[in-house]
Amino acid sequence: MTSAQPSATAPVEFIVTQEYLRFAEFCDACREARYIGLCYGVPGVGKTVSARQYAHWDELESILGPPPHRFGTVPRPDSGPWRTVFYTPGVVNTPRTVERELDGLRGTVMGLATRVAYLGDPQAVVRQPRPAPELVIVDEGLKPASLEQVRDFYDRHHVGLVLIGIGWITEKAGAIRAAVLAHRLRASLQAVERTGTASRD
Secondary structure, three states, rough: OOOOOOOOOOOOOOOHHHHHHHHHHHHHHHHHOOEEEEEOOOOOOOOOHHHHHHHHHHHHHHHOOOOOOOOOOOOOOOOOOOEEEOOOOOOOHHHHHHHHHHHHHHHHHHHHHHHHHHOOOOOHHHHHOOOOOOEEEEOOOOOHHHHHHHHHHHHHHOOEEEOOOOHHHHHOOOHOOOOEEEEOOOOOOOOOOOEEEEOOH
């Protein structure tokens, strides 16, 4: 095995809980209505794991390898669906870095979706535009200065957006010019709180 190849470590089985199903419903709502959603909760309740599962990100990395996702194995026809970008900002995430990385991940997911569509019907890519991601999930770590860059990406690509985290990002929700959904992910499978607030310009 070369260093460029994905790891052969067996994936950890993901257990679908009622909490995860509610999280998936929340993401579906953001995708369909092109909302900005906030998912928050104490550390360790499964926010990141749930987001990676929803985006099929472990499967993506088994095909393309770890970041920068350049290995290029042919995906299975039944892989995906490739409709969601999962983005974890680095410790240093300037607006320019965030813009470059988000655009790169969007292109990666679009490429996978196109290849899968081509496997099913070689003429589909010719007849139809490239399938673009419909939702972007940004994991914890986004700096305040980079929030506006993420909002600009949201506006330019007309996608749904889910911001995962605690602290300042939930307090700054009013600064985002969109309808905002809030979802609190808790350890208890029964204790879920989701509200919708209108804050459009």
